[in-house]
Each structure stands twice: as structure tokens, then as C-alpha cells.
Amino acid sequence: MLKATPRDPAAVPRGLLSLLAIALLWPGIQLAELNPWVLLQPDSTRAMGSFVAGFWPPAHDAEFLRLLGDATLQTLAIATAGMALALLLAVPASLLASRALSLSAASHGGRPNGLGRSLRWPVRGLLIVLRSVPEIVWALLFVRAVGLGPTAGVLAIALTYAGMLGKVYAEIFESVDQRPAHALLQSGSGRLGAFLYGIMPSASAELTSYTVYRWECAVRASVVMGFVGAGGLGQQIDLSMRMFAGAEVASMLLTFLVLVLLADQLSRALRTRWA
Structure with a gap:
């Protein structure tokens, strides 16, 4: 006799x-x-339908391809320079915001004292402020301050992504096994040595993957910020769309697709390398 299926x-x-x-x-x-x-x-x-119909065939004349190449290189430069500046801010901020290298946590079974928390909260608050303002808003502010061009995009990405990277890096440092770093700290090692030999070996793969992903996001963000005058592919797409040049838009969208695919392959290769 079949038994009745038990109720979930x-x-x-x-x-x-x-x-x-x-x-x-x-x-x-x-x-x-x-x-x-x-x-x-x-x-x-x-x-x-009338706009999409103009997408084929994509524009491929020599003069436009030269313009497309310059805009693509400028977009990559904006994203890469912005990420580099963001890393200069995010790495020290993440170390200050993380409990991973806390001397009090190492000596009290992983429980930081009140002084450590009071020093970390201002840094965490700064990271919250930086990432709470969208990069396009920063770009609008910097366009007014420094004028049209890629400089505004670089600074906008640097500030917003510093907040994002700093927060996630601090969480990654805290999520890995803390015992090697604590053992190094208790044996007299400096915090830099404890970080390099106690935290980085376990966190390097995740850090690399997230950093490359954020660089890919920075490429997309630099395209969006081009619509407010920050240069790159976005500014050229905006001009082509205003002139209803669908063939040019199609070529630039295809170029952008290739950039995202290359970033994805780079991320996969680096994850395999650091796994």
C-alpha cells in the first residue's frame, strides 16, 4: 500500500x-x-522600430572607427585611473575599518575593545558617505568644478568606488580565518606583516575577483557619466543618439559589449590563477 506523501x-x-x-x-x-x-x-x-532599423549595418567607415577607438581608450583610461585612485583610498580605509588587525581582538579572543570601535566608526562613516552618493552625481559636481572632460569622470569613480571597495574589503578581511593573523600579532609581528602573511593568502582570490568586477562596473559607469559631459564612449553615444545615427550607436554598443566580455574573461583568468 502506497503511503501518502507527507505534507510540506x-x-x-x-x-x-x-x-x-x-x-x-x-x-x-x-x-x-x-x-x-x-x-x-x-x-x-x-x-x-524606425530607430532600431538604423542600427544595421553598424557604422564602420575609417573616420568613425578612429573616433570610436579614441573614445574607447578614453573610457578605459577613465575607469582604470578612477579605480587606481579609489584603491589608494580604499585599502588604508578598509584596514582601519576592519577588526581583522585589532590588537585588542587578538589578545581578547576576538573581542575588540571600546577604543578600537571608536576609531573604526569614523572611517566606516566616511565610507558610507562616499558610496551613498551615486557616481553620476559626483560627476555632475565635478563637471561644474573642473569643466567638461574625463577628469570629472575619474574623480567621480574614485570617490564612489573608494567607499564601495573599502566596505567590501573590510568585510572580506573579517570573513577569512583570523587565527593566523592573531597568532602573528601575539608573537610580536607588526600589523603589516600580519596582514600580508595572515590575511592576504586567504583573501587574495576574493579580493582580486571583486576588484576586477568593480573595474568592469567602472567601465559601465564611465559610459553613463559620458552623458553628463565626462567624456568617453558615453559622450559619443549621446551625440549619436541626438543625431539619430543608429549605425554609430550600434557600433559603440558592440564595442561596449566586447569590453564587458574581455573584463569577464580577465576576472575568470585571475580567479583561476589565485584559486
């Missing part, structure tokens, strides 16, 4: 959570004025 004990909680998620999502949809059906209206489909 988690069915009711999952159902209630699903209903709660829908109840919370619906007001958000209303506030966002989401109406995907507007894309199916005749005027919308006609406008999109």
Missing part, C-alpha cells in the same frame, strides 16, 4: 512570505508608474 511543513510560511512580498511590491510598482504595455502602443513600436 514549510508550505504555509513560504506562502505567507510570497503574499507579503507581493503586498510590498505592489505599492512600489504603483509609485514607479510601471506600465510595460505602453511599449506595445502603435506610436511607441513605430518610434522604436
Whole structure:
């Protein structure tokens, strides 16, 4: 005789959570004025169709390709220079914000004292301020301060990504096994030595993967910031879209796709190398 399938004990909680998620999502949809059906209206489909029809074939004349190459190199330069400045801020800030190298934590079984917390909170607050302001807002501010061009994009990425990298680096340092670093600190090693030999061997793969991912995000951000005058591919896409040059937009989007694919392959290779 077949036994009856036992009732799932988690069915009711999952159902209630699903209903709660829908109840919370619906007001958000209303506030966002989401109406995907507007894309199916005749005027919308006609406008999109006429614009997309101009995407093929992509622009490939020699003069445009030279312009595209310069814009691509400028985009990569903005992202890389911004990340370099962000790392200069994020690495020391993450070490100050992390409990991994706390002498009091090493000597009290992993529990930091009040002095350590009082020193870490201002740094964590600074990181919160830096990452809470979107990079495009920083770009708008720097465009007014230094004028149009890639400098505004570099500074915007540097500040925003310093906050992001500093927070995540500190969490990575705290998530790895702390015993090697604590043993080094208790045996008289300096904090730099404890970091290099006690923390980095376990954290290097995750740090590398996240850094490359953030560089990929910086490339995308530099394209977006080009729409506010920060140079690079974004500024050229904005100009081409204003002139309804769909073929040029298609070439630049394909170039951007290649950049993202290359960044993904680089991240995979580095993860394999450090695994």
C-alpha cells in the first residue's frame, strides 16, 4: 500500500512570505508608474522600430572607427585611473575599518575593545558617505568644478568606488580565518606583516575577483557619466543618439559589449590563477 506523501511543513510560511512580498511590491510598482504595455502602443513600436532599423549595418567607415577607438581608450583610461585612485583610498580605509588587525581582538579572543570601535566608526562613516552618493552625481559636481572632460569622470569613480571597495574589503578581511593573523600579532609581528602573511593568502582570490568586477562596473559607469559631459564612449553615444545615427550607436554598443566580455574573461583568468 502506497503511503501518502507527507505534507510540506514549510508550505504555509513560504506562502505567507510570497503574499507579503507581493503586498510590498505592489505599492512600489504603483509609485514607479510601471506600465510595460505602453511599449506595445502603435506610436511607441513605430518610434522604436524606425530607430532600431538604423542600427544595421553598424557604422564602420575609417573616420568613425578612429573616433570610436579614441573614445574607447578614453573610457578605459577613465575607469582604470578612477579605480587606481579609489584603491589608494580604499585599502588604508578598509584596514582601519576592519577588526581583522585589532590588537585588542587578538589578545581578547576576538573581542575588540571600546577604543578600537571608536576609531573604526569614523572611517566606516566616511565610507558610507562616499558610496551613498551615486557616481553620476559626483560627476555632475565635478563637471561644474573642473569643466567638461574625463577628469570629472575619474574623480567621480574614485570617490564612489573608494567607499564601495573599502566596505567590501573590510568585510572580506573579517570573513577569512583570523587565527593566523592573531597568532602573528601575539608573537610580536607588526600589523603589516600580519596582514600580508595572515590575511592576504586567504583573501587574495576574493579580493582580486571583486576588484576586477568593480573595474568592469567602472567601465559601465564611465559610459553613463559620458552623458553628463565626462567624456568617453558615453559622450559619443549621446551625440549619436541626438543625431539619430543608429549605425554609430550600434557600433559603440558592440564595442561596449566586447569590453564587458574581455573584463569577464580577465576576472575568470585571475580567479583561476589565485584559486
